[in-house]
Amino acid sequence: MRLKRRAFLQQATLALGSLGLGSTALLTTVGQYQQALAKPARRKLALLIGINAYPDRALDPGVAQDIALKGCLTDVELQRQLLVYRFGFAPVDVVTLTNQDATRAGILTAIDEHLVQQATADDVVVLHFSGYGSEVLVQGDGGSRRQPAWVPIDSRLPSEASPALVDLLEAELIDRLRPLASANLTTVIDAGSQDAGYLRWGNSRVRSRPIVPTGTLPTAMLAGQTLPPLDDPWPGLLLRAAAPGRLVLENQWDGFSAGVFTYALTQSLWATAPAPDPQALVRRTGQYLKRWVGTDQQPMVSDRRLTRSLPGAYGLPAEGAIAAGVVLPTSGDRPLPLWLGGVPPLVLRYLLPGSRLLVAPASDQAISLVLESRSGLKALAKPPGNIAPATLARLPLYEQVRLLPRPIDLVVALDSQLKRVERVDATSALAGLPLVTTITAGERAADCLFGRLPTGPAPTLTAALPGAATAGPKPNSSSPPESSYGLFAPNRTLLPGTMLAKEEAVKTAVNRLGPYLQTLLALKLVRLTENRAASQLAVAAMLETAFPQPAPLWVQTTERPTDPPWPLAIRQAQKTLPPPDAMQLSRDSRIGYRIANATDQDLHLLWISFDSRGDCTALVTLPEPDPDQEPDTRQEATPLAAGEMIALPADGGSWAMPGAATWVETHLILSAQPLDRCLSVLGATPPSLVTGFRPIAQPLKLAQALLQDLDTQADGKSQDVIALSHDRWATLSFRYEIA
16 A cells, blocks of 8 residues: 555544454464454554665765665565465555655655554554665764664765755654554664675675765754664664674565565565564574575564563464465456465475465365466466355465476576676586576576675765765775685675685686585575475474583474374473574584474485585485395384384484584485485495485485485476475475584
């Protein structure tokens, strides 16, 4: 809803509130319905702001490149769909301000009229901003003060003729929100304030203005107003993409751009039960960021709410179920419009037409929908001919059959800071590697970046007032020595061990990095099997330490099965352990796993682990031995029986941290189908539950064999498509840092 319709919307929402039509029975975080809202008239109000189309006057044309952001309007849509279909906001109570509507005055007016004037003490209020952030230097009688600010669409840089700042100082926003009657305010800021000197960083875009404007207080504040103290807290709960002064990025995904923080936050809330502890939610979101783009952008949280009685994110329990998305309302007959905000981004990138999704009306059996097409996060699906589309609107979606293309390449972006001749040489050299595709940075989604350590201009201070130019650092006139070539995460985080301390030719570097690239592709293929929220198999896994102190650390279970008979150890861990989030272990830790099969069938296991050095290890269960042969150790390495829980390592010992690795990512794949091709790749004496894991020389072959084993097509020989049915396998994953 645009703000120019505010008068109509306010009347409509007030009428709905007076009739008591805004409340529903809410689904709790364990999936059972209960009445969660204490008062029927309690409302949920949201103001979502996103700006892509900034004019040149808002930035410094001398340093700006690729000025237009592309993901801020997507952020608004990500939040809107989440609030309406997962948290039960009435669509008329979600006001959006985008691009030309998001002026300085428009934002302040919307805060006053839609939030402050309407909210009562028990209401839920959400404020979101995606766009450029900035750090500004405010000059006044008391000297200069640095302030974080939002850059509205009508911003301009101060000048000697017009020295007043036009940005929205966060201190102003805090002051505007102070009269809000409700303490249950959540503010999400997906904008930065670091002066990076660039608007592109690796394969991502930077959401902070690349200069520090200097000026006087905004004109609107000159009439006797003063800035609140610097340490004045943001009212309510603040979720920020990164601490002030740190990089905030948006990324190119498949067919759309989005802020990495907003996408990770909303994806987390679609795919998992909302964490009642905001710290846990932010840590979990940070874990998503590291896996998706390798970013060390660490979200931050501050919480000044006066009450802690309200559960979940945004002060609410989720009203919708954990899901891959939702069926959107439609006025037509077919096809059905879908929102796929809960499908993992890597899976969404490769999800093919023909994939099947389930919806489950409350009074009927589940209905299978066939995916016809997809554009970004929206898709169209074909329902059965005897189903009225209107009856499926607003229902949650679940994956049923995941169709993926064959083969899948590793996409390598060439850093824009490479010289033209370097990009030409790199394109030629990488073309000689199998299953590697080369793109220009920023062109589309990438799995990694090829380049050197970043160089460029030092942060500079743009002066608007006489004498202000001496206040900041000077540009660096000397260029640092060039590094060798290496591999980076899409956001320019160096992948350990991929760069040498000496110069080398591009072709030499590509040949050296070839095995690492193959391992990255293997990890990508294994990640495409992750389906904790979609699998229909009831399986669980628990990571625990044996040293320095025996204790469970992290339990994961599949989400779809209803009330499975988990072993006692798993049920106790579910009650006592926090939700899965970032995990850090000390270098001297020793660990193990427990894996539970709560289904009524035997399951075959592949345990595969990758670490920051590019190493891969694995173990696998073995087929049942021939009954005519003498018993041997294979008896103890056979598939998990129905209702069985096993420990890894099987000898009751524990595993040490791997060498000099800084992170480890482990995947536990449990399949109702035998893993014959995996066994073939692992050789005559495969690593088993009895022998323990061992290094894998060809991880890519193992990952390709895994996809073939999980393929549920009749002949399993299709050269173009892999069909993965979620009732036949489950993949749980654990990632932890090593300090």
